Amino acid sequence: MKADIGLKGQCRPFRMAQWHHEYRTMKMTFRWYGESDPVKIEYIKQIPGMHSIVSAVYGVPAGEVWSEASILHIKNRAGKAGLNFEVVESVPVHEDIKLGKPSRDLYIANYIENIKRLSKYGVRCVCYNFMPVFDWTRTQLDKMNADGSTSLVYYAEQLKGKNPLSGDMSLPGWDSSYRKEDLKILFDDYGKLTKEDLWSNLEYFLKAIIPVAERYGIKMAIHPDDPPWDIFGLPRLITDEKNIDRFLKLYDSKYSGLTFCTGSLGCAKSNDVVQMIDKYSKAERIHFMHIRNVRLLDGESFEESAHYSPCGSLDVVEICKVLHKNGFDGYIRPDHGRMIWDEIGKPGYGLYDRALGAMYITGIFETLNKTKGAQ
Numbered sequence: 001m002k003a004d005i006g007l008k009g010q011c012r013p014f015r016m017a018q019w020h021h022e023y024r025t026m027k028m029t030f031r032w033y034g035e036s037d038p039v040k041i042e043y044i045k046q047i048p049g050m051h052s053i054v055s056a057v058y059g060v061p062a063g064e065v066w067s068e069a070s071i072l073h074i075k076n077r078a079g080k081a082g083l084n085f086e087v088v089e090s091v092p093v094h095e096d097i098k099l100g101k102p103s104r105d106l107y108i109a110n111y112i113e114n115i116k117r118l119s120k121y122g123v124r125c126v127c128y129n130f131m132p133v134f135d136w137t138r139t140q141l142d143k144m145n146a147d148g149s150t151s152l153v154y155y156a157e158q159l160k161g162k163n164p165l166s167g168d169m170s171l172p173g174w175d176s177s178y179r180k181e182d183l184k185i186l187f188d189d190y191g192k193l194t195k196e197d198l199w200s201n202l203e204y205f206l207k208a209i210i211p212v213a214e215r216y217g218i219k220m221a222i223h224p225d226d227p228p229w230d231i232f233g234l235p236r237l238i239t240d241e242k243n244i245d246r247f248l249k250l251y252d253s254k255y256s257g258l259t260f261c262t263g264s265l266g267c268a269k270s271n272d273v274v275q276m277i278d279k280y281s282k283a284e285r286i287h288f289m290h291i292r293n294v295r296l297l298d299g300e301s302f303e304e305s306a307h308y309s310p311c312g313s314l315d316v317v318e319i320c321k322v323l324h325k326n327g328f329d330g331y332i333r334p335d336h337g338r339m340i341w342d343e344i345g346k347p348g349y350g351l352y353d354r355a356l357g358a359m360y361i362t363g364i365f366e367t368l369n370k371t372k373g374a375q
């Protein structure tokens with residue numbers, strides 16, 4: 001192999017580091033759920049252009065410190081497969097922090113310890129969210145599409161009349177480890193909390209962790225609320241431009257930024273995601289992009305679609321164009337895929353459709369990088 005074959009020659013060996021150096025471009029990543037993930041880490045490496053896995057230490061309750069051995073294990077597994085481990089999704093935020101309980105200081109101290117440890121093993125970006133009780137919510141995981149693939153969907157009418165406290169309801173994305181009694185207590189606690197209280201608890205959290213993130217070189221990237229509206233009376237904050245502006249002002253530092261999830265924010269018709277990405281990437285506050293497409297339906301309903309723009313309501317080419325224009329060199333991962341080719345896997349996180357999404361996005365960026373002068 002010749003040592004210094006440039007990217008512009010023909011049939012040159014593909015060299016990621018050189019590619020990133022020459023174009024100062026985005027880094028493509030892929031979420032991996034660890035050894036129990038039906039998607040083998042070696043398969044991820046086989047997707048052209050993969051830079052890093054996105055993973056976490058699983059099985060540790062929110063609020064606890066991750067052992068260094070478990071972090072090192074992920075790093076080594078990635079390294080063995082020829083991948084980096086630079087992004088964590090997520091370090092979960094304990095509910096007591098969101099609720100502003102006295103015990104929050106202990107959980108914040110643990111969070112800080114996790115930031116320090118992750119930095120020690122080469123992690124550069126940590127994704128987290130501040131959604132009360134429930135993470136992302138869908139009403140059905142296997143909606144059959146006309147072409148035989150299946151998608152995750154959210155149909156507002158399927159949610160009507162449902163009561164999470166009934167004990168017989170579980171929705172995708174929810175932490176199934178909550179017992180009925182725990183949920184009741186949490187709902188009571190949140191019942192006493194106003195949205196403004198939640199904002200001030202978020203501010204308290206940021207004031208404690210961002211100085212540490214700055215010192216340890218970790219870009220914190222909050223994930224928007226998914227979907228971006230209140231659910232079952234629980235308040236949600238990271239939902240639109242006005243609130244994201246407010247969030248970014250809470251702690252004005254490059255280290256307090258966003259995981260910009262196109263599918264989450266894009267579910268609200270009022271969110272112009274291309275314009276928002278333009279604004280926040282220009283300000284260098286987007287560290288991690290989740291690129292997913294959704295088909296918006298009437299009312300507060302939507303279906304997740306293939307990444308390819310004509311399949312959904314979002315224009316992925318325009319999304320990539322504004323990122324490229326603003327010199328975005330952070331992390332991107334293809335978000336939720338459909339289930340295709342009879343794959344059986346973790347809902348939203350199969351191999352095939354996400355791999356198609358990754359290649360589609362990588363292809364758009366290759367085109368943008370190579371035609372830079374012509375734009």
Ligand code: DNO
Nearest residue numbers: 089090127128129135136223
């Ligand atoms: C859904 C994911 C979210 C995300 C967390 C980040 O598929 O995007 O569950 O990981 O909200 O904290």
